[in-house]
Amino acid sequence: MVSRTTTKVSHYHVQKNRRANFIEEWRGYQKTVVTLENVPMVETARGTRVGVYVGADGDRPTRSMDALAHEIDPGVVSTVHRHSWDAMVLVVAGRGWTEIDGERIDWGPGDSLHLPAWAWHRSGNEGDVTARYVTFSSEPLLETMGMSVIEDAGHAPFSELAPRPAYSPEVTGDDPYARRLRRLARDQAARRSGRLHTDWDELELLPTPRGTRTTFLLDRATGYQASGISMAMFELGPGRGQSMHRHAGEAWLYVLEGSGHSYLGTEPEGGTNHPWKKGDLIVVDHFLWHQHFNDDPNQTAKVVRIHMFDSLLDTMRVLMDPMVLFEEPPEHIRDAQAGDITTIEWPEVKRPTWP
Template sequence: MASRTTTKVTHYHVQKKRRAEFLESWRANRRTVVTADDVTLHPSERGHRIGVYVGVDGDRPTRTMDAMVHEFDPGTTTTVHRHSWDAMVFVVGGWGWTEIDGERIEWGPGDSLHLPAWSWHRSGNEGETTARYLTFSSEPMLDTMGMSVLEDAGDADVADLPGRPPYTETMTGDDPYARRVRRLAREQDARRTGRLHTSWDDLELLPTPRGTRTTFLLDRAIGYQASGITMAMFEIAPGRAQSMHRHPGEAWLYVVEGNGHSYLGTEPEGGEKHPWKKGDLIIVDHFLWHQHLNDDPDHTAKVVRIHMFDSLLETMRVLTDPLVLFEEPPDHIRDAQAGDPTTVDWPEVVRPTWP
C-alpha cells in the first residue's frame, strides 16, 4: 500500500510563519548609522584586511547591496578572483592599483572604479602608506536568487585564466528566440565595454535645487555599464541641509568629510535624528522621509550615495504604479529647507584624506 506524508499544515500557514520570522530577524539586525568604529578589520587569505559595514558576512544582513572596507599595507598584492555580481569601489585613502581583466588602473583618494561581473581582478599597494577603499556590491540581490558565485585563482596570471562566460553573438530570423539572442548579445557587448574609472581630479560638482552640489561617480550617464547600482557624491554647505525626500529600497551614504545628522521618520515631522561623522555609513531604508544636515558652521560635508535605482527601485516603481514611490515636498517647502545653493561660497574640491 502506498503511503503519504502530510504536514497537517497548509501552505498558507507555512508561508505566513516564514515571512513573519524573516521580518522579525530583519528588524532585529536593522541599523541606521554604522560608525567607522563599529567595523572590525580581519586579515584575509587574499593578502589584505577586510571589514563589513553592512552585509551578511558581518552579521548585518541586507537584501540588495552590501558595503565593505578593504585595507592594503605597503607591498600588498591580493589574489586574483572574480564573481557573478559587480561592485563599486570608492577610495578613501592611500594610493594603489587595481587590475581588471589584465588592465591595470592606478588610483588615489576619492577615485572610483567599477568591477564588472565575472571580471578577474586584484589590487595592490606599491606605496609607503596603507591604502584603503570601500566596495558596494549587488551580491545580496544575486544571493536571493541563488546566483552568487565566487572563484579565487590565487596568484595566477590573468592570461592563463578563462575569460568571462561566452555568449552567442548573433542569430538570423525574427522569431522570439532569435530576437532574444541578439538582444542579450547587445547587452553583453555594452556591459563589457563600459567605463571602469573616475578620477577625483576630473570631478565637477554642480549646484542643485535640493540645496547641495553634486556629481556622478559611477552611473550610466557618464559611460558606466553596471547592474543598476549608481554612485554619486553630494556636498552640503556649512550649516545647511539637503531637502527632505523619501524612496523605497536600501540606500547607503558614506560620509567622506564632515559631521552632521540625518532626520528619518514615517512623516516629515516627529521622526528621529541620527548623528554622523567622517567614516560613518548612513543607512536609509523603509520608505522613510529623510533629510541630511551639516552641523558644522564653517566647513562643508561630503557624502557618497549608493543605491540600485536603475534596477531594483525602477522595477518597484512600475510594479506598484500608480502608487508614488519617490516623493519630495512641494517646491516652496523644498526651497525653504535647502536654501539657495548658488549663494554659497563653495570651496575648491580637494582629494579626501584618511583618517
C-alpha cells in the first residue's frame, strides 16, 4: 500500500511543532489579574453593555470558562436568547429580573443565578439605577468540541419560543441502547429540575481550616445542576490570609469587596505577589501554588471563586491518576498559614455595594 501526504513533513514533526506553537500562543494570553479598568463596557444588539474579563470575545481567550460583565440601564429589557452552554450569574449592583424559560426571578446585589443550557432567558431593569452582573460560562469548553451554539429571538414572548431540545424517555430493557436511553433521560430530567436562584439573604458563611469563612453560591451540593461549574464565596479577615494550595485547571476569583494581593508561584516560595481590588478578576492557572491575602487591617474582603472541578478536573484526575491534581501543605503548615480565625470579629453579612 502506498501512503502519501501533502505536508512533506513527518507526523512526528507536525505534531511536535503544533503542540509547541499552541503552548507558546496560549502562554501569551496569560494574565494573572484583570483589573476593572481593563474591562471596557461596549453597547450590544441585546440592549445591554458587555465587557470581557477573560474569553475569546475579548483579547484574553481561555479553554474551559469565560468571564463577562453586563450592564442594564433603567427601563431596558434585553433580547431573549439561549445557548448550548451553562452560565452562572453574580449580581454586583442594582436590582432587576431575569426570565428563564418563562419563569421570572427578581434579583438584587449579591444574588446568583444559574442559566441552564438551552434555556431561553432575558433580563430587565425596572429600577432607577444601572444594574450590573458578572457571568461565568462553559462556552469555551463546548467550542473546543464544536458544540457551541447560540440563538437570539429578539423580543419574542416566551409562548412563541421553541422548547429545549427533546429527548427520548426512559425505556425498559437491559441491552446497551436501552441502558443509554435510560441513563441520559434521567440525567436530563435531573438537569432540568435544578435550582435557578440563590438569594443573598439566605447565605450562611461558615469557618474553614484555610482561615476563611465560606459559603456555596451555586453548586450541586445546594441543588444546582450545571455542567460542572461551581461558584462559592470566601471572606478574609482584616489583615489575614488564606492558606496555600494548588490545583490544575482554570479558576477565577472575582473580588466582590475589599482589596489585597495573591501569591502565585511554581514553588511555595519565590513566586510573585499580585495586587487586587474590588471589581478585579484574579486568574489562577498552570498548577501554581497560590495564597490570597486581605491587605486592609480594618475591613474584611469577600472573593467569589469559580471553577469547573466537578467535570473537567474530575476527568483530568482520572486521566492522570496517580498524579495528584489538588494539593495543600501538611496540616501543621496549613494551620500556621491560616491562623486562629476564632479571634476574628466577623461583621454582619450585608449585600455588596457598587462601586
